[in-house]
Amino acid sequence: MPHLLALDQGTTSSRTIVFDERGAQIAVAQQEFEQHYPKPGWVEHNAEEIWESQLATMRSAIRRAKVQASDIAAIGITNQRETTVLWDRRTGEPLYRAIVWQDRRTAELCDRLRADGHNETFHRKTGLLLDPYFSGTKIAWLLEHVDGLRRRAENGEVCFGTIDSWLIYRLSGNTDHLTDVSNASRTLLYNIHELDWDDELLGILDIPRAMMPEVKPSAGRFTELDRGLLGADIPITGVAGDQQAALFGQACFDTGMAKNTYGTGAFIVMNIGEKPASGEGVLTTLAWQLEGQPAVYAMEASIFIAGAAVQWLRDGLGLIKTAAEVEDLAKAVDDSGGVYFVPALTGLGAPHWDPYARGTIVGLTRGTTRAHLARATLEAMAFQTRDGIEAMQRNANLDLKELRVDGGAVKNNLLLQFQADLLETPVLRPKVVETTALGATYLAGIGADVFDQASIRSHWQLDQRFKPAMDRSERERRYHEWRRAVERSKGWIESS
Numbered sequence: 001m002p003h004l005l006a007l008d009q010g011t012t013s014s015r016t017i018v019f020d021e022r023g024a025q026i027a028v029a030q031q032e033f034e035q036h037y038p039k040p041g042w043v044e045h046n047a048e049e050i051w052e053s054q055l056a057t058m059r060s061a062i063r064r065a066k067v068q069a070s071d072i073a074a075i076g077i078t079n080q081r082e083t084t085v086l087w088d089r090r091t092g093e094p095l096y097r098a099i100v101w102q103d104r105r106t107a108e109l110c111d112r113l114r115a116d117g118h119n120e121t122f123h124r125k126t127g128l129l130l131d132p133y134f135s136g137t138k139i140a141w142l143l144e145h146v147d148g149l150r151r152r153a154e155n156g157e158v159c160f161g162t163i164d165s166w167l168i169y170r171l172s173g174n175t176d177h178l179t180d181v182s183n184a185s186r187t188l189l190y191n192i193h194e195l196d197w198d199d200e201l202l203g204i205l206d207i208p209r210a211m212m213p214e215v216k217p218s219a220g221r222f223t224e225l226d227r228g229l230l231g232a233d234i235p236i237t238g239v240a241g242d243q244q245a246a247l248f249g250q251a252c253f254d255t256g257m258a259k260n261t262y263g264t265g266a267f268i269v270m271n272i273g274e275k276p277a278s279g280e281g282v283l284t285t286l287a288w289q290l291e292g293q294p295a296v297y298a299m300e301a302s303i304f305i306a307g308a309a310v311q312w313l314r315d316g317l318g319l320i321k322t323a324a325e326v327e328d329l330a331k332a333v334d335d336s337g338g339v340y341f342v343p344a345l346t347g348l349g350a351p352h353w354d355p356y357a358r359g360t361i362v363g364l365t366r367g368t369t370r371a372h373l374a375r376a377t378l379e380a381m382a383f384q385t386r387d388g389i390e391a392m393q394r395n396a397n398l399d400l401k402e403l404r405v406d407g408g409a410v411k412n413n414l415l416l417q418f419q420a421d422l423l424e425t426p427v428l429r430p431k432v433v434e435t436t437a438l439g440a441t442y443l444a445g446i447g448a449d450v451f452d453q454a455s456i457r458s459h460w461q462l463d464q465r466f467k468p469a470m471d472r473s474e475r476e477r478r479y480h481e482w483r484r485a486v487e488r489s490k491g492w493i494e495s496s
Contacts, residue, residue, distance in 0.1 A: 159211060344357035
């Protein structure tokens with residue numbers, strides 16, 4: 001029977017998972033790689049290290065699955081989005097470290113572009129906002145600051161890509177410069193109405209069109225794996241950015257269905273159908289496109305820090321030894337004791353979009369313990385999610401009936417119950433919570449005629465439903481206090 005290989009390239013690690021023809025996980029391999037913080041607010045990766053770690057996990061996962069490379073019917077790729085790589089078109093050599101989606105170095109450039117009146121143009125054409133989060137201003141920064149790069153880019157010697165493009169290039173033996181619609185829609189340079197790179201936006205940022213990859217549907221034939229890597233010519237037939245892949249893996253195929261992924265950040269994505277809808281404070285993005293079919297759009301609220309706040313408790317403060325300890329520690333108290341933690345450690349994302357905000361803890365007293373801080377950290381994920389969902393519902397004019405959840409933090413029952421209480425909406429955890437890799441697998445399977453959407457829908461199974469139980473007055477009091485705390489975190493860099 002055919003097997004499928006999912007490459008899940010994330011912010012802190014590269015993973016490869018082997019799935020069978022029913023979407024069941026057979027084997028997994030994972031490898032972390034180094035994070036670089038050369039200046040405050042700067043975050044970088046070594047693109048070559050990302051490639052090497054992804055290749056190593058591919059080989060390891062196939063060995064662990066006890067299958068041959070020739071048994072793999074297709075490869076699907078999902079990736080951290082917006083992270084920007086520039087490389088030499090001929091040699092494949094990276095020309096600078098990858099600038100990571102969390103990086104804030106282009107905040108002043110975004111300010112200048114807004115002051116010049118460009119925000120509405122970018123928003124209207126791309127569904128995005130002028131924020132350092134996205135790839136476009138990262139490319140502009142690289143062209144401005146790396147010696148000789150602009151001349152080489154204008155001569156067609158330089159490739160730009162998000163991580164999917166970088167992997168495809170290397171997987172194909174340095175021949176194919178490609179991306180899919182979901183990743184292209186995160187660059188600030190792709191017109192989501194015309195489904196093409198936009199010359200006006202490229203011109204505003206002074207980025208040569210020759211750098212840009214060819215854009216293809218998310219499910220369909222991209223290229224073939226260089227036979228020398230695994231010993232087989234395996235087609236790559238599915239590609240999507242991680243959050244769109246998670247939406248697909250959650251089988252959110254109907255308008256109004258939504259998921260939230262609690263990972264390094266938290267990303268709420270709602271299917272809004274085949275027509276884009278503009279939103280204030282939230283993003284409109286391309287969810288996916290299947291070959292020969294219309295594109296599907298989504299509304300997204302991007303929260304920069306979620307699980308990363310728990311990592312900070314562990315690595316920065318030493319309050320816990322492992323991330324898994326946070327739930328038990330939080331359960332040691334009945335509530336957060338009036339403590340609110342706004343984890344704006346890299347600024348605030350949706351719906352605030354304040355790159356100058358910084359992390360803030362309010363409500364501390366002599367009675368505050370590390371358990372209160374742990375609970376406030378978990379609750380911050382839920383509060384930020386409500387911020388995003390309220391903005392999405394206003395803009396899309398859709399009522400959320402349920403929220404499907406995935407990601408590493410959803411093992412935490414305390415978090416999910418508080419989330420249901422805060423939203424006054426059921427929260428559904430599936431049996432398979434690794435839906436990002438699963439989404440890439442499903443897209444690859446569709447591209448290789450192994451799956452269809454009806455079979456994928458039938459694969460989704462509920463593990464646990466969390467129902468709202470909190471008194472309404474208590475819920476609204478807590479949310480009001482959260483919003484007061486958020487206001488205190490905003491504009492911190494400017495005010496200093």
